[in-house]
Amino acid sequence: MANNITDKKEIVVGVDIGGTNTVFGIVDFNNDILLEDSFKTIPENGADNFFERLAIIIKEAYGKFESKHVLSGIGVAAPGANYMSGIIESPANLKWGDVNFTEIMRKYFQVPVALINDANAAALGEQEFGMAKGVKNFIVITMGTGLGTGIVVNGQLLYGENGLAGEIGHTIVKKGGRQCNCGRRGCLETYVSANGIRRTVFNFLGHFTEQSELRQISFENVTSKLICELALQNDPIALKAFHFTGKILGRALSNVVANFDPKVIILAGGLAEANELLFEPAIKYFESTLLNVYKGKVQILKSNLQDGRSAVLGATSFVREILCKEILQVI
Amino acid sequence: MANNITDKKEIVVGVDIGGTNTVFGIVDFNNDILLEDSFKTIPENGADNFFERLAIIIKEAYGKFESKHVLSGIGVAAPGANYMSGIIESPANLKWGDVNFTEIMRKYFQVPVALINDANAAALGEQEFGMAKGVKNFIVITMGTGLGTGIVVNGQLLYGENGLAGEIGHTIVKKGGRQCNCGRRGCLETYVSANGIRRTVFNFLGHFTEQSELRQISFENVTSKLICELALQNDPIALKAFHFTGKILGRALSNVVANFDPKVIILAGGLAEANELLFEPAIKYFESTLLNVYKGKVQILKSNLQDGRSAVLGATSFVREILCKEILQVI
Numbered sequence: 220m221a222n223n224i225t226d227k228k229e230i231v232v233g234v235d236i237g238g239t240n241t242v243f244g245i246v247d248f249n250n251d252i253l254l255e256d257s258f259k260t261i262p263e264n265g266a267d268n269f270f271e272r273l274a275i276i277i278k279e280a281y282g283k284f285e286s287k288h289v290l291s292g293i294g295v296a297a298p299g300a301n302y303m304s305g306i307i308e309s310p311a312n313l314k315w316g317d318v319n320f321t322e323i324m325r326k327y328f329q330v331p332v333a334l335i336n337d338a339n340a341a342a343l344g345e346q347e348f349g350m351a352k353g354v355k356n357f358i359v360i361t362m363g364t365g366l367g368t369g370i371v372v373n374g375q376l377l378y379g380e381n382g383l384a385g386e387i388g389h390t391i392v393k394k395g396g397r398q399c400n401c402g403r404r405g406c407l408e409t410y411v412s413a414n415g416i417r418r419t420v421f422n423f424l425g426h427f428t429e430q431s432e433l434r435q436i437s438f439e440n441v442t443s444k445l446i447c448e449l450a451l452q453n454d455p456i457a458l459k460a461f462h463f464t465g466k467i468l469g470r471a472l473s474n475v476v477a478n479f480d481p482k483v484i485i486l487a488g489g490l491a492e493a494n495e496l497l498f499e500p501a502i503k504y505f506e507s508t509l510l511n512v513y514k515g516k517v518q519i520l521k522s523n524l525q526d527g528r529s530a531v532l533g534a535t536s537f538v539r540e541i542l543c544k545e546i547l548q549v550i
Numbered sequence: 551m552a553n554n555i556t557d558k559k560e561i562v563v564g565v566d567i568g569g570t571n572t573v574f575g576i577v578d579f580n581n582d583i584l585l586e587d588s589f590k591t592i593p594e595n596g597a598d599n600f601f602e603r604l605a606i607i608i609k610e611a612y613g614k615f616e617s618k619h620v621l622s623g624i625g626v627a628a629p630g631a632n633y634m635s636g637i638i639e640s641p642a643n644l645k646w647g648d649v650n651f652t653e654i655m656r657k658y659f660q661v662p663v664a665l666i667n668d669a670n671a672a673a674l675g676e677q678e679f680g681m682a683k684g685v686k687n688f689i690v691i692t693m694g695t696g697l698g699t700g701i702v703v704n705g706q707l708l709y710g711e712n713g714l715a716g717e718i719g720h721t722i723v724k725k726g727g728r729q730c731n732c733g734r735r736g737c738l739e740t741y742v743s744a745n746g747i748r749r750t751v752f753n754f755l756g757h758f759t760e761q762s763e764l765r766q767i768s769f770e771n772v773t774s775k776l777i778c779e780l781a782l783q784n785d786p787i788a789l790k791a792f793h794f795t796g797k798i799l800g801r802a803l804s805n806v807v808a809n810f811d812p813k814v815i816i817l818a819g820g821l822a823e824a825n826e827l828l829f830e831p832a833i834k835y836f837e838s839t840l841l842n843v844y845k846g847k848v849q850i851l852k853s854n855l856q857d858g859r860s861a862v863l864g865a866t867s868f869v870r871e872i873l874c875k876e877i878l879q880v881i
Contacts, residue, residue, distance in 0.1 A: 299843070308843050309842060309843065355711070356710055356711040370809075372703060372708060372710070372715075373706075375704075377703060377810070378811070379687055379703070379810055379811020379812065380686070380687040380811050380812055380813040380847070381811055381844075381847055382811070383811040383843055383844065383847075384703075384809065384810055384811035385809070385811075386808040386809075386811075386841060386843070387808060387809060389808050389841045390805040390808045390809070391801070391804070391805060391839065394801070401841055401842065402842065403839070403841070470722070470725075473722070474721040474722060475809070477717040477718060477720050477721045478701075478715065478716070478717075478718060478721070478806070478809050478810070479708070479710055479715055479809070480709070480710025480711050480712055480713070480714040480715035480716075480717075481710065481711055482711040508722065508734070510717060510720045510732055510734070511640060511732065511733065512630070512639050512640065512714055512717075513712075513714065516711070516712055516714075
């Protein structure tokens with residue numbers, strides 16, 4: 220480490236690599252957020268291209284603070300990221316294969332870096348900055364391009380034996396169901412995610428005969444945000460798609476509760492922005508499907524952190540925690 | 551407490567209340583098992599009747615050791631048991647409604663008692679005496695009348711927020727599927743349990759035309775043990791029933807892994823006694839359904855403790871642990 224920790228204030232960078240956008244932020248050790256920004260992930264250009272751009276963007280962003288601050292570490296949240304191995308393991312929605320994060324980052328940075336699963340980072344963000352303050356058993360469901368899960372039991376992140384716990388987006392909810400990027404069929408995230416609701420819309424355009432503005436738009440051009448806007452204008456296909464998505468989510472969460480018995484489930488990510496369109500059916504089917512002993516004991520809440528922010532903040536918490544524990548991966 | 555802890559050796563009683571049989575044992579503080587026995591639960595006679603009989607049987611069993619031993623505590627494992635509340639909460643397969651265990655036991659015993667979920671007790675038994683020695687992340691699946699789950703993460707039992715974690719037997723694996731004693735439909739235990747395979751056999755007797763000795767026997771008289779015996783004699787319906795049961799179990803376990811990322815899954819209880827009849831299809835469908843990142847990382851093993859013994863031993867571990875921690879519930 221070449222850092223001179225003189226009178227300069229320490230800062231850390233948090234990054235959340237999403238299937239569509241990558242969000243990053245610079246946070247100091249008082250938890251003040253000095254900068255937040257995002258850029259397109261463009262996963263189809265490959266991991267090397269992505270990390271090259273990431274390095275340029277982080278260096279440029281850090282440059283603005285360099286005179287008065289010193290960079291202590293970088294925390295990166297990514298789908299499929301395994302903090303134990305330092306590998307981003309075959310992220311389904313990025314299609315990068317295994318990415319040796321530690322090795323790639325070593326090319327560009329001289330400071331400690333830490334890799335964390337994006338949904339785990341979101342859970343840390345909720346625990347420190349969001350809806351899960353003081354809650355010991357909770358689950359964060361991030362619904363972006365895919366569906367990620369961060370699980371906290373007894374106040375601690377659940378990693379599992381190999382750092383791979385919490386792939387609830389890849390529990391199979393429908394045998395022989397929709398094709399998933401993971402190579403199997405019927406995974407929860409093929410239904411409940413920004414991409415999942417888009418697939419539902421196109422199924423429904425085939426299945427039902429109602430008029431819909433969605434009939435004018437190609438698959439590639441439909442976004443979950445647009446489906447939400449049209450549902451708010453009472454578009455029948457968009458409304459049905461949200462009802463269907465919420466129903467599958469609610470039922471899946473009732474099974475999740477039978478595994479973990481959490482106090483709170485926090486919904487985050489782009490799809491959660493649909494608010495009641497998603498929450499109303501989700502809570503209805505959740506409560507009606509729940510095993511009796513759990514009824515009335517589990518709250519489903521919306522994250523109060525801006526989309527992507529919980530994972531960025533969680534990534535900064537994570538790298539600072541590691542810095543504090545001095546179990547750093549010095550590169 | 552009226553116990554005179556003089557030169558007498560301390561012993562504890564462990565009890566495992568099953569839907570069909572109740573197993574109990576007396577264990578000393580060297581982990582030596584002094585006595586093991588069982589009796590019929592007869593749940594239809596009600597909880598009061600059961601605990602009255604349990605008290606008589608325990609006192610009679612303890613009587614044999616009274617001259618040289620002193621009873622320090624009783625650990626009771628039961629389905630739906632909640633150690634946090636001291637209530638046996640509406641156990642689906644006993645149909646007793648909520649049972650105030652602490653209050654009932656107070657009528658009969660003057661020593662500390664501890665209540666633990668039967669599958670959690672089985673997990674403690676496996677951890678101390680069985681296949682999970684030294685394993686930090688494992689799951690025990692007990693397949694008796696119902697299907698129970700004991701989950702250990704980071705070496706500790708997972709209780710969840712209300713002491714109700716690990717009801718995987720009541721995760722719904724088939725929407726609108728078989729009617730369950732919990733009042734819902736399609737729960738895993740309606741397929742994968744001693745009772746579940748009996749139901750499968752009768753479905754299959756209706757669905758298929760093959761000859762089978764099972765066509766001579768009434769529903770009430772068919773047991774999972776008999777189905778196993780007939781399968782070993784190549785009875786086609788019995789063989790199909792085991793294949794189907796293993797398939798559903800294997801697929802369900804692949805979803806369980808996506809939640810917890812365990813190192814080992816231990817199958818225990820009467821149905822596990824079918825050995826390869828169950829394990830071969832279970833492991834085949836487990837491995838083929840598993841998300842890629844988990845492949846080759848999770849072992850499915852058979853408990854090496856005699857049926858019912860892991861929960862009895864776990865219940866004794868649990869009450870001794872509580873005695874040691876001096877957080878006892880003195881009654």
